[in-house]
Amino acid sequence: xxxxxxxxxxxxxxxxxxxxxxxxxxxxxxxxxxxxxxxxxxxxxxxxxxxxxxxxxxxxxxxxxxxxxxxxxxxxxxxxxxxxxxxxxxxxxxxxxxxxxxxxxxxxxxxxxxxxxxxxxxxxxxxxxxxxxxxxxxxxxxxxxxxxxxxxxxxxxxxxxxxxxxxxxxxxxxxxxxxxxxxxxxxxxxxxxxxxxxxxxxxxxxxxxxxxxxxxxxxxxxxxxxx
Amino acid sequence: xxxxxxxxxxxxxxxxxxxxxxxxxxxxxxxxxxxxxxxxxxxxxxxxxxxxxxxxxxxxxxxxxxxxxxxxxxxxxxxxxxxxxxxxxxxxxxxxxxxxxxxxxxxxxxxxxxxxxxxxxxxxxxxxxxxxxxxxxxxxxxxxxxxxxxxxxxxxxxxxxxxxxxxxxxxxxxxxxxxxxxxxxxxxxxxxxxxxxxxxxxxxxxxxxxxxxxxxxxxxxxxxxxx
Numbered sequence: 252x253x254x255x256x257x258x259x260x261x262x263x264x265x266x267x268x269x270x271x272x273x274x275x276x277x278x279x280x281x282x283x284x285x286x287x288x289x290x291x292x293x294x295x296x297x298x299x300x301x302x303x304x305x306x307x308x309x310x311x312x313x314x315x316x317x318x319x320x321x322x323x324x325x326x327x328x329x330x331x332x333x334x335x336x337x338x339x340x341x342x343x344x345x346x347x348x349x350x351x352x353x354x355x356x357x358x359x360x361x362x363x364x365x366x367x368x369x370x371x372x373x374x375x376x377x378x379x380x381x382x383x384x385x386x387x388x389x390x391x392x393x394x395x396x397x398x399x400x401x402x403x404x405x406x407x408x409x410x411x412x413x414x415x416x417x418x419x420x421x422x423x424x425x426x427x428x429x430x431x432x433x434x435x436x437x438x439x440x441x442x443x444x445x446x447x448x449x450x451x452x453x454x455x456x457x458x459x460x461x462x463x464x465x466x467x468x469x470x471x472x473x474x475x476x477x478x
Numbered sequence: 479x480x481x482x483x484x485x486x487x488x489x490x491x492x493x494x495x496x497x498x499x500x501x502x503x504x505x506x507x508x509x510x511x512x513x514x515x516x517x518x519x520x521x522x523x524x525x526x527x528x529x530x531x532x533x534x535x536x537x538x539x540x541x542x543x544x545x546x547x548x549x550x551x552x553x554x555x556x557x558x559x560x561x562x563x564x565x566x567x568x569x570x571x572x573x574x575x576x577x578x579x580x581x582x583x584x585x586x587x588x589x590x591x592x593x594x595x596x597x598x599x600x601x602x603x604x605x606x607x608x609x610x611x612x613x614x615x616x617x618x619x620x621x622x623x624x625x626x627x628x629x630x631x632x633x634x635x636x637x638x639x640x641x642x643x644x645x646x647x648x649x650x651x652x653x654x655x656x657x658x659x660x661x662x663x664x665x666x667x668x669x670x671x672x673x674x675x676x677x678x679x680x681x682x683x684x685x686x687x688x689x690x691x692x693x694x695x696x697x698x699x700x701x702x703x704x705x
Contacts, residue, residue: 319548326589353596354591354595356632357588358585365582389631398628401628404615405621407615
């Protein structure tokens with residue numbers, strides 16, 4: 252029995268493999284009736300992510316809300332919302348991929364907290380991983396700890412940020428998903444940076460996903476589909 | 479001569495009295511050519527604020543960008559963007575005014591940092607005041623310090639948040655505005671929660687503004703207008 256029973260959690264659900272695993276983690280930790288999901292429509296290049304998030308939430312039988320954020324697209328200058336193509340190599344100046352949107356996770360979690368506040372939800376769950384290939388500085392434990400403190404101070408509200416995948420490799424995440432019974436939902440997720448379904452298999456995101464499944468010898472349910 | 483010469487600053491400009499004073503403070507500290515302004519169109523109840531911000535930036539001869547944020551309106555449940563009337567008394571449960579949007583300043587400053595990052599701007603200026611009548615927890619020094627740390631970690635970018643009005647009373651802000659030569663620009667600002675021009679004079683925001691000018695014996699240029 253989890254220590255989190257009788258508390259409620261909000262999972263930031265992108266429609267990808269990691270946040271879907273987090274959703275099933277939250278259901279185990281908090282109980283199915285205590286979990287809600289929130290997806291951001293930030294005019295991402297691949298609208299299919301929104302449909303995937305909805306399908307995942309539906310399969311897990313949890314409430315799902317989509318909140319719009321038009322600001323990132325207005326900011327421009329990155330490959331996630333803009334018209335820039337996704338680069339296969341990091342920017343030589345910053346060392347960051349050109350899918351980097353400065354502060355994106357900070358803003359997602361701040362909006363999630365603002366959504367949670369009037370609903371009395373005190374637990375946020377995010378699928379960020381420190382071991383991620385991308386090296387995004389907003390996916391580090393130190394950043395999340397600092398953000399949690401900032402949100403607590405700024406809202407006078409005891410909110411806790413859970414990042415259960417933070418120190419897991421992609422292979423370990425696949426293993427966790429199996430343990431949680433989340434593998435069937437993996438067929439509904441989206442990872443490919445090129446927006447392809449079936450996935451392109453060659454973009455950085457596809458290759459990392461494939462390696463994660465291969466590392467633990469589990470077939471990717473997404474690739475088992477007949478569609 | 480300011481220590482900030484040769485650095486650049488971004489002022490979060492709401493079109494109100496405080497952020498306008500901050501703009502003139504930033505021009506003094508950083509130099510007129512080193513200051514830009516950013517206003518958020520978050521579908522605020524009073525669109526006149528956007529026009530006021532534009533007019534203030536024009537008068538100060540600094541660049542001005544408006545960034546949209548549609549998320550707060552989608553969140554609903556507050557008097558700043560929603561259809562709720564502005565309450566004259568704080569909510570008896572939370573002790574906060576019903577214009578409180580959880581985390582609003584955290585999100586504004588995070589977006590400002592995301593805007594500043596690709597432009598190489600490392601100084602953000604905000605008009606929040608800890609002595610403000612409203613008791614917003616995101617206007618406290620401890621919150622701003624924590625946010626600054628979070629942004630530095632999350633963006634791997636040495637950003638500094640300046641809040642020059644933080645410990646000033648409304649009267650002291652008027653006195654500072656006079657010192658900075660910002661009083662003429664005060665005629666262009668907007669404060670009234672009811673959205674009236676000339677101001678209604680009876681809403682909490684109008685009354686606090688009037689008291690600030692009265693406390694230091696300076697006429698409010700906004701009330702001197704013939705319009």
